[in-house]
Amino acid sequence: MSRILAAMSGGVDSSLATALLVREGHEVVGAYMKNWINEENVIGHCPWQEDIEDARAVADQLGVEFRVVNLMRDYREKVVKYLLEGYQQGITPNPDVMCNREMKFGVLWEWAKEKGFDGIATGHYARSEMVNGEPSVFRGVDGNKDQSYFLAMLRPEQVKIASFPIGHLPKPEVREQAAMLGLKTAAKKDSQGICFIGEVRMEDFLRTFVEDNPGDIVDLNGKVLGEHRGLHLYTLGQRKGLRVASNLYKQAYVAVAKRPERNELVVAIERDDTPLLWAKRCIIGSLSNAAPASFDLAKPRSLMAQPRYRCPAALASYTPSNDGKTAELLFDEPQRALTPGQICALYDGDQLLGGSVFEEIVYA
């Protein structure tokens, strides 16, 4: 038995995760992390009060103590700053991945450690298993829900104290078991939007904090096709919402590059060989290994690399640079819209080896 802090978001996944820990006989305390945007309730519908009530109701049902932990200042410093600065630099940050490293398994874990807890559990669809004598993260068994990508930047010491009680279950079974236990959240709709911020679309969030900065939308030859509202509002690979009509039948424009120095968004007609859309080679940085006994950052190897959440992992060769700060990834097949700033998760089969950030995409 150990003393576990269950991170409870008020959703069904973390509700059942908490219930399973209790059933296993651990000493469990539930905790909801409150962030600043929830408190300020700036944009949209932020159901944080309802989430706290639901999490508390489930904790009560399970007979576990429940705490609301106020981490608003840390969230602003560690996640929102990273998010806004990234977009302002013209790259695409990933707040969900950083939330896990900096908040749930960062600040919240520090808080828990001080209070004598042995570990933190979340309702992520991922598994923790021993490999070569150390705990390692694996994909959740529900291929459609697998959330190991979001854990890619965890440090080894964070993996050691993390547990994922529902990672071996498919989502429908999570709901079924939660219903059988009569948990209040059994039928609650899944959350969407930015991690912690609630039901807020990234675009609405950014428009609240970053001023519009209109500039030209140009084609590959530099011809002006339209006006964008600010480079931060577009993602490479995006087709919808560009407001540049193609006059070619069934062929649409796609965003292929941002040129912050000229405040230009470059678009091209999407094809299998569209320049700047497809690439095999890239430089990754901020290298992080979640499983050091399985992944030596300093050694070249082949692995599976996943360039974004909803995208299959692809075979690539990993070659570290001499100073060990960056590495070259060479994919076997061209990848669509690799994006600077985005997280590239690294796997060996289902085992998460670690993570990295795309720094530079090399176009042949």
Ligand SMILES: Nc1ncnc2c1ncn2[C@@H]1O[C@H](COP(=O)(O)OP(=O)(O)OP(=O)(O)O)[C@@H](O)[C@H]1O
């Ligand atoms: N505000 C929060 N307070 C405490 N824990 C949280 C919070 N937000 C997320 N978590 C933890 O991180 C896990 C994954 O977060 P995510 O936002 O992806 O939730 P989810 O997959 O919709 O799960 P759930 O059904 O539990 O909300 C949650 O299951 C929970 O353990």
